[in-house]
Amino acid sequence: xxxxxxxxxxxxxxxxxxxxxxxxxxxxxxxxxxxxxxxxxxxxxxxxxxxxxxxxxxxxxxxxxxxxxxxxxxxxxxxxxxxxxxxxxxxxxxxxxxxxxxxxxxxxxxxxxxxxxxxxxxxxxxxxxxxxxxxxxxxxxxxxxxxxxxxxxxxxxxxxxxxxxxxxxxxxxxxxxxxxxxxxxxxxxxxxxxxxxxxxxxxxxxxxxxxxxxxxxxxxxxxxxxxxxxxxxxxxxxxxxxxxxxxxxxxxxxxxxxxxxxxxxxxxxxxxxxxx
Amino acid sequence: xxxxxxxxxxxxxxxxxxxxxxxxxxxxxxxxxxxxxxxxxxxxxxxxxxxxxxxxxxxxxxxxxxxxxxxxxxxxxxxxxxxxxxxxxxxxxxxxxxxxxxxxxxxxxxxxxxxxxxxxxxxxxxxxxxxxxxxxxxxxxxxxxxxxxxxxxxxxxxxxxxxxxxxxxxxxxxxxxxxxxxxxxxxxxxxxxxxxxxxxxxxxxxxxxxxxxxxxxxxxxxxxxxxxxxxxxxxxxxxxxxxxxxxxxxxxxxxxxxxxxxxxxxxxxxxxxxxxxxxxxxxxxxxxxxxxxxxxxxxxxxxxxxxx
Numbered sequence: 001x002x003x004x005x006x007x008x009x010x011x012x013x014x015x016x017x018x019x020x021x022x023x024x025x026x027x028x029x030x031x032x033x034x035x036x037x038x039x040x041x042x043x044x045x046x047x048x049x050x051x052x053x054x055x056x057x058x059x060x061x062x063x064x065x066x067x068x069x070x071x072x073x074x075x076x077x078x079x080x081x082x083x084x085x086x087x088x089x090x091x092x093x094x095x096x097x098x099x100x101x102x103x104x105x106x107x108x109x110x111x112x113x114x115x116x117x118x119x120x121x122x123x124x125x126x127x128x129x130x131x132x133x134x135x136x137x138x139x140x141x142x143x144x145x146x147x148x149x150x151x152x153x154x155x156x157x158x159x160x161x162x163x164x165x166x167x168x169x170x171x172x173x174x175x176x177x178x179x180x181x182x183x184x185x186x187x188x189x190x191x192x193x194x195x196x197x198x199x200x201x202x203x204x205x206x207x208x209x210x211x212x213x214x215x216x217x218x219x220x221x222x223x224x225x226x227x228x229x230x231x232x233x234x235x236x237x238x239x240x241x242x243x244x245x246x247x248x249x250x251x252x253x254x255x256x257x258x259x260x261x262x263x264x265x266x267x268x269x270x271x272x273x274x275x276x
Numbered sequence: 277x278x279x280x281x282x283x284x285x286x287x288x289x290x291x292x293x294x295x296x297x298x299x300x301x302x303x304x305x306x307x308x309x310x311x312x313x314x315x316x317x318x319x320x321x322x323x324x325x326x327x328x329x330x331x332x333x334x335x336x337x338x339x340x341x342x343x344x345x346x347x348x349x350x351x352x353x354x355x356x357x358x359x360x361x362x363x364x365x366x367x368x369x370x371x372x373x374x375x376x377x378x379x380x381x382x383x384x385x386x387x388x389x390x391x392x393x394x395x396x397x398x399x400x401x402x403x404x405x406x407x408x409x410x411x412x413x414x415x416x417x418x419x420x421x422x423x424x425x426x427x428x429x430x431x432x433x434x435x436x437x438x439x440x441x442x443x444x445x446x447x448x449x450x451x452x453x454x455x456x457x458x459x460x461x462x463x464x465x466x467x468x469x470x471x472x473x474x475x476x477x478x479x480x481x482x483x484x485x486x487x488x489x490x491x492x493x494x495x496x497x498x499x500x501x502x503x504x505x506x507x508x509x510x511x512x513x514x515x516x517x518x519x520x521x522x523x524x525x526x527x528x529x530x531x532x533x534x535x536x537x538x539x540x541x542x543x544x545x546x547x548x549x550x551x552x553x554x555x556x557x558x559x560x561x562x563x564x565x566x567x568x569x570x571x572x573x574x575x576x577x578x579x580x581x582x583x584x
Binding site for chain 1 (some may be wrong): 390465466468471474475483488
């Protein structure tokens with residue numbers, strides 16, 4: 001894994017992007033939730049989606065592994081490509097997509113199973129291993145990758161609900177990593193955690209970004225500034241004719257650039273704390 | 277000065293927070309709740325008081341096993357509820373085996389697979405209404421379908437198999453409703469976790485949704501089952517026997533049969549006082565049986581809830 005891990009320029013790098021969106025818009029029924037999303041996600045980078053509540057950042061994130069399919073009324077317009085393949089092509093199987101593109105949710109959502117079984121769940125369904133030493137290895141490696149192994153190695157058979165909130169969230173990261181994804185989507189992964197647990201998750205993201213491409217949705221601007229290489233700022237616009245709010249991508253740039261010298265006034269107002 | 281101030285503050289605060297406000301509405305509400313509970317319990321106690329003495333008298337003079345293990349007889353002091361107990365327990369097993377998988381499957385389809393449109397909403401409404409249809413109507417339906425209808429060659433007509441199938445149809449709406457509610461109670465975040473690691477809909481349903489809804493689904497089914505077993509109305513159409521017959525043994529699905537509610541219904545209309553005692557005794561047996569089935573339900577629910 002080499003490439004533009006530390007690149008912070010906005011110009012297209014030598015490595016083709018993992019994702020590219022072209023005028024992506026998402027609807028819930030007739031309601032347009034977010035529109036005009038044009039961005040590129042680079043390999044081995046952390047890209048942050050920031051913006052006020054209801055601006056559509058989570059909605060966009062949930063397109064990236066077809067999680068929006070679970071909402072019956074959700075519909076996507078425009079183009080979203082993953083390594084050049086249209087993710088919303090009819091021939092694409094969302095289950096295969098989600099195996100390659102893992103997801104961590106806002107609230108830690110471990111399964112009501114043991115710590116071991118939480119990790120083994122995905123690999124077993126994917127047919128990577130059934131049990132025994134092979135599975136033990138996957139479980140150990142995943143827990144090590146999520147910096148949780150030392151804390152739980154003596155109680156793998158204990159219920160995952162016995163872990164603290166921060167540990168549960170790292171377990172969920174380990175669970176996502178266990179199926180060997182390339183991309184990790186994180187939907188406000190620290191919003192339910194205290195600052196210490198948040199710090200550990202952020203450290204972990206820095207450690208694993210050499211192996212994974214990470215997209216994180218966050219309400220916390222400091223977090224976006226700390227962890228991300230690129231940043232996308234979304235906001236809401238009120239439509240004049242229908243009086244509905246629609247999310248819109250305002251600016252997408254290198255994080256440093258965005259926080260020090262934003263090109264859009266709305267971005268500046270947001271990152272300097274004047275609204276949102 | 278400061279000391280005086282803080283003393284004053286303390287006294288003021290104490291006066292404020294130590295006062296006891298009267299809460300008449302709250303007390304009245306609590307009173308109504310307790311009164312309702314007492315009424316419910318009183319009904320049960322009244323039932324037991326009216327039934328227990330005569331029934332227990334039969335058990336003590338004849339011996340419990342004599343009453344439980346004897347078949348029908350024309351003599352009240354020789355008549356037992358063996359065939360009825362066998363029929364009721366066997367039909368319970370039949371109903372559980374037929375209605376539980378079908379009801380759960382229907383609930384899984386409605387909750388996890390079907391899209392939310394006017395058709396599924398209509399189906400949901402119809403199921404809710406079916407749950408309120410009187411048992412005697414289901415008895416007629418069972419008669420038309422299983423006793424005298426297209427499936428009579430399969431069931432053998434007036435048999436336990438017909439009874440089991442009819443009672444299964446009777447409890448199906450309740451099983452579907454309670455199972456759907458148990459499935460709906462499984463948090464969406466759990467499903468998302470499964471889909472997030474690449475599970476298919478079937479895998480999420482099988483490994484996450486069903487195990488977590490199992491306790492609720494079993495409880496609903498068993499409560500419905502206990503209710504259905506007490507129904508006498510459908511048994512009239514199923515040809516449950518009220519006089520001496522041969523057979524009625526364990527899992528004799530396609531022979532003559534009877535069941536406890538039928539026995540209670542018949543014996544209670546007989547003039548001789550001895551039949552009266554027998555009726556009370558049969559009611560006690562039915563109550564204990566229903567209590568036993570409910571206990572199984574509670575044990576199963578605790579078992580599945582603990583596994584979570």
